[in-house]
Amino acid sequence: MTQTVKIAVVGASGRMGRALISAVSQNPKTVLVGALEREGADTIGVDAHTLIGETANEIEVTADKDQALANADVIIDFTAPAATLAFADYAAQKGIAHIVGTTGMSADDDTKLAGFAEKTTIMKSGNMSMGVIMLSVLVERAAKALAAQDWDIEVLEMHHKHKVDAPSGTALLLGDAAAAGRGIDLADKSVRVRDGHTGAREEGSIGFATLRGGSVVGDHSVLFAGNGESITLSHRAEDRGIFARGAVNAAIWSVSQKPGLYSMRDVLGLND
Numbered sequence: 001m002t003q004t005v006k007i008a009v010v011g012a013s014g015r016m017g018r019a020l021i022s023a024v025s026q027n028p029k030t031v032l033v034g035a036l037e038r039e040g041a042d043t044i045g046v047d048a049h050t051l052i053g054e055t056a057n058e059i060e061v062t063a064d065k066d067q068a069l070a071n072a073d074v075i076i077d078f079t080a081p082a083a084t085l086a087f088a089d090y091a092a093q094k095g096i097a098h099i100v101g102t103t104g105m106s107a108d109d110d111t112k113l114a115g116f117a118e119k120t121t122i123m124k125s126g127n128m129s130m131g132v133i134m135l136s137v138l139v140e141r142a143a144k145a146l147a148a149q150d151w152d153i154e155v156l157e158m159h160h161k162h163k164v165d166a167p168s169g170t171a172l173l174l175g176d177a178a179a180a181g182r183g184i185d186l187a188d189k190s191v192r193v194r195d196g197h198t199g200a201r202e203e204g205s206i207g208f209a210t211l212r213g214g215s216v217v218g219d220h221s222v223l224f225a226g227n228g229e230s231i232t233l234s235h236r237a238e239d240r241g242i243f244a245r246g247a248v249n250a251a252i253w254s255v256s257q258k259p260g261l262y263s264m265r266d267v268l269g270l271n272d
């Protein structure tokens, strides 16, 4: 019989932290062994399962990193860029796998993360839902198929009013998929803001548009605009459970992987 995977959730009382505690508790292959929050958070000392309306089970939210993480096989981390780099350092030193959902990380942050991945297994994805990863595969194929016909590609996203980074990690993941289909580097071709007299659209660019408001969990569309016709490929997240379940599946997968930096396509076997 395979062993139960011991999981610590960091950012435990955030929107995703609560969804993760719930997903870990619902998965028969995983158990919650730690719940970490930042110093001063008002949930410190609260039982993690009571945060999601379940019966207390003795895992208290703590700001003590060693207490929360020491017994974990895997850390699941949907927090903020600086915190994620600190957790990656800790995970690399202790040989704990690290599942990173945090978005808004810079290119420099990603380079540091790749360095930590030489010592432990890190899986990072701007979106952990099955639907978005499938959408990214379709976007890559469409971008490749339409490249010769010179269709313009635009990525549109909308999220709740509390979101602090833009474009979303998902929009960038979809932009990367489109760029891969085109055989180009997104960093060289992306247009992330338009304002004022911008001039005509640069041929071959990939544009981004960001909307924020209300409680929207996450809407993404990739538009392929041709001459006299257009195609839109879309995904709508209705519940944060889709991201949390994807992260928990990635955590189960991660314990049998060698050190390295992986993506959700690796978890789903789409790179084999």
Ligand SMILES: NC(=O)c1ccc[n+]([C@@H]2O[C@H](COP(=O)([O-])OP(=O)(O)OC[C@H]3O[C@@H](n4cnc5c(N)ncnc54)[C@H](O)[C@@H]3O)[C@@H](O)[C@H]2O)c1
Pocket: 010, 011, 012, 013, 014, 015, 016, 017, 036, 037, 038, 039, 041, 078, 079, 080, 083, 100, 101, 102, 103, 104, 125, 126, 127, 128, 129, 165, 169, 243
């Ligand atoms: N990859 C995905 O599938 C996916 C899905 C949803 C959200 N996200 C990303 O996850 C991140 C969190 O989103 P959210 O909506 O849950 O935000 P949130 O603000 O509700 O939660 C973040 C939590 O992290 C905690 N935190 C910050 N620094 C910490 C530290 N040093 N130690 C411990 N805890 C710390 C905060 O106190 C907060 O409770 C964002 O970057 C978001 O874009 C990714």
Ligand SMILES: O=C(O)C1=N[C@H](C(=O)O)CCC1
Pocket: 103, 126, 127, 159, 163, 164, 167, 168, 169, 170, 171, 217, 218
């Ligand atoms: O709520 C958020 O924040 C989300 N972040 C991810 C992103 O940046 O794409 C995934 C969707 C929800």
